[in-house]
Amino acid sequence: xxxxxxxxxxxxxxxxxxxxxxxxxxxxxxxxxxxxxxxxxxxxxxxxxxxxxxxxxxxxxxxxxxxxxxxxxxxxxxxxxxxxxxxxxxxxxxxxxxxxxxxxxxxxxxxxxxxxxxxxxxxxxxxxxxxxxxxxxxxxxxxxxxxxxxxxxxxxxxxxxxxxxxxxxxxxxxxxxxxxxxxxxxxxxxxxxxxxxxxxxxxxxxxxxxxxxxxxxxxxxxxxxxxxxxxxxxxxxxxxxxxxxxxxxxxxxxxxxxxxxxxxxxxxxxxxxxxxxxxxxxxxxxxxxxxxxxxxxxxxxxxxxxxxxxxxxxxxxxxxxxxxxxxxxxxxxxxxxxxxxxxxxxxxxxxxxxxxxxxxxxxxxxxxxxxxxxxxxxxxxxxxxxxxxxxxxxxxxxxxxxxxxxxxxxxxxxxxxxxxxxxxxxxxxxxxxxxxxxxxxxxxxxxxxxxxxxxxxxxxxxxxxxxxxxxxxxxxxxxxxxxxxxxxxxxxxxxxxxxxxxxxxxxxxxxxxxxxxxxxxxxxxxxxxxxxxxxxxxxxxxxxxxxxxxxxxxxxxxxxxxxxxxxxxxxxxxxxxxxxxxxxxxxxxxxxxxxxxxxxxxxxxxxxxxxxxxxxxxx
Numbered sequence: 001x002x003x004x005x006x007x008x009x010x011x012x013x014x015x016x017x018x019x020x021x022x023x024x025x026x027x028x029x030x031x032x033x034x035x036x037x038x039x040x041x042x043x044x045x046x047x048x049x050x051x052x053x054x055x056x057x058x059x060x061x062x063x064x065x066x067x068x069x070x071x072x073x074x075x076x077x078x079x080x081x082x083x084x085x086x087x088x089x090x091x092x093x094x095x096x097x098x099x100x101x102x103x104x105x106x107x108x109x110x111x112x113x114x115x116x117x118x119x120x121x122x123x124x125x126x127x128x129x130x131x132x133x134x135x136x137x138x139x140x141x142x143x144x145x146x147x148x149x150x151x152x153x154x155x156x157x158x159x160x161x162x163x164x165x166x167x168x169x170x171x172x173x174x175x176x177x178x179x180x181x182x183x184x185x186x187x188x189x190x191x192x193x194x195x196x197x198x199x200x201x202x203x204x205x206x207x208x209x210x211x212x213x214x215x216x217x218x219x220x221x222x223x224x225x226x227x228x229x230x231x232x233x234x235x236x237x238x239x240x241x242x243x244x245x246x247x248x249x250x251x252x253x254x255x256x257x258x259x260x261x262x263x264x265x266x267x268x269x270x271x272x273x274x275x276x277x278x279x280x281x282x283x284x285x286x287x288x289x290x291x292x293x294x295x296x297x298x299x300x301x302x303x304x305x306x307x308x309x310x311x312x313x314x315x316x317x318x319x320x321x322x323x324x325x326x327x328x329x330x331x332x333x334x335x336x337x338x339x340x341x342x343x344x345x346x347x348x349x350x351x352x353x354x355x356x357x358x359x360x361x362x363x364x365x366x367x368x369x370x371x372x373x374x375x376x377x378x379x380x381x382x383x384x385x386x387x388x389x390x391x392x393x394x395x396x397x398x399x400x401x402x403x404x405x406x407x408x409x410x411x412x413x414x415x416x417x418x419x420x421x422x423x424x425x426x427x428x429x430x431x432x433x434x435x436x437x438x439x440x441x442x443x444x445x446x447x448x449x450x451x452x453x454x455x456x457x458x459x460x461x462x463x464x465x466x467x468x469x470x471x472x473x474x475x476x477x478x479x480x481x482x483x484x485x486x487x488x489x490x491x492x493x494x495x496x497x498x499x500x501x502x503x504x505x506x507x508x509x510x511x512x513x514x515x516x517x518x519x520x521x522x523x524x525x526x527x528x529x530x531x532x533x534x535x536x537x538x539x540x541x542x543x544x545x546x547x548x549x550x551x552x553x554x555x556x557x558x559x560x561x562x563x564x565x566x567x568x569x570x571x572x573x574x575x576x577x578x579x580x581x582x583x584x585x586x587x588x589x590x591x592x593x594x595x596x597x598x599x600x601x602x603x604x605x606x607x608x609x610x611x612x613x614x615x616x617x618x619x
Contacts (some may be wrong), residue, residue, distance in 0.1 A: 092164050099171040116153045179448065191204060214357075237256050243255040348374040418531070426438045445566070453609060473504065474499070562599050
């Protein structure tokens with residue numbers, strides 16, 4: 001049995017520490033936008049420090065996890081890094097995953113396995129017996145649930161350690177599409193349901209520019225009782241003692257004036273202090289106000305002069321773009337921008353609603369703050385940079401992005417069918433699938449495809465379909481078909497149907513094609529997606545059926561058959577399907593026009609399923 005390779009994993013905390021070794025004590029205490037060292041003299045302690053300390057210190061804490069969901073550059077990672085200084089004894093082990101460089105197509109399996117790898121890497125004694133046991137858990141084909149595999153792995157790991165392992169999941173905003181939201185919600189539910197069994201040996205801290213209401217609504221409201229939600233507030237005048245030490249050659253009022261401009265936003269405060277420090281500006285009391293305003297005009301309104309400042313402003317801009325991407329609809333950002341516009345025009349007039357998704361989306365940008373009663377602009381700097389003209393510009397950009405990224409309207413209003421190869425070879429372990437059984441790995445691919453198809457919307461909220469017809473094929477007779485309205489149904493479907501027999505597709509395919517012709521609405525097209533791991537036993541009959549089907553079509557755009565080759569056999573020897581793809585172009589529709597309805601894709605090189613639909617109907 002080939003083993004899963006549990007590498008040492010990415011240790012965020014150690015990587016951060018290594019990066020900071022190069023800074024000398026004589027340099028400016030930190031670089032704006034980077035994580036502060038634990039002993040940084042400019043670090044300002046806030047209420048969030050005390051709250052996180054209590055979460056980590058109390059082994060009887062009833063919280064299953066801690067969330068640091070806050071706007072960009074407010075000190076989330078610096079706060080956690082500082083906690084490592086307090087919890088650095090032999091009793092604690094720190095590990096982390098920075099999702100900064102992760103793909104947004106991160107799979108559920110990879111997500112759970114990455115966390116287990118990090119936890120395993122923190123063990124003092126990484127014995128081979130445990131590694132074998134972990135491999136057995138993850139290669140167990142009888143158990144399809146990644147969540148259960150994760151819990152079983154965690155239980156085995158915690159049997160051999162008396163340390164508290166603290167896992168820090170940072171930059172979550174970088175992987176936040178709708179699919180990953182579901183992964184993370186399930187993960188939080190899992191921690192909530194099982195945390196008593198692993199206390200006090202493991203604690204999770206989640207951080208990012210993420211709206212917490214995405215996780216704690218509807219069926220997940222009960223998670224709020226299991227979560228420690230820590231808000232990171234700006235600091236205020238009474239907390240600027242550390243700044244006065246750094247600015248010791250200046251009047252004491254300088255620190256307060258800086259806070260007036262930044263309203264305690266940590267990054268902006270760092271920037272102003274750094275400019276004054278680097279330029280060796282010595283200010284008298286009478287010069288402070290005009291000089292600070294002059295620095296603002298010179299640098300903040302021309303951010304290209306400071307790359308880190310330019311990057312920060314771009315990050316906020318991109319946050320609004322990503323809101324549209326996370327909902328697969330850039331129009332969903334317009335109400336958020338309209339709310340911001342209203343707050344700019346009427347500060348302290350819009351009441352704060354703690355249950356408003358719209359308000360929390362805007363709060364996570366950092367452009368506004370909330371009191372117990374009202375919403376108001378975060379600081380004068382943001383007000384000047386992200387002004388009404390910026391709102392018009394980003395709206396224009398979002399509309400342009402949406403139009404350019406939308407697939408052809410032809411992909412909408414279709415009946416969608418999936419035919420899944422159920423032949424015996426699907427039970428084989430495959431080296432191209434990390435030695436996983438094809439049947440198990442294919443489930444994840446199909447679940448992702450169903451999710452994308454059911455959630456895809458056009459410019460006017462058009463849908464491809466509201467349900468997908470799924471059928472399995474292997475024996476030489478038509479199989480019963482199943483209607484799928486949600487991707488969560490896939491796991492049960494694969495459990496009920498196990499691989500057996502040969503690869504006969506024609507009886508099932510003929511049933512599907514006839515169903516499409518009989519039940520479709522006028523002008524309603526169709527997609528038939530075929531998943532197979534080898535050559536068909538009835539390939540001649542298959543070619544004949546494709547030829548007959550073309551003669552029944554008014555045009556080649558009415559129906560498309562997408563064959564997805566899955567596994568090593570078909571990837572290494574795709575000759576028949578490549579021939580089929582090429583030869584099918586000679587077919588004619590009922591009007592005598594070319595009718596190319598077949599496309600072959602290899603699973604390891606194919607684009608996403610929506611892109612395939614679009615490509616076939618746009619060419």
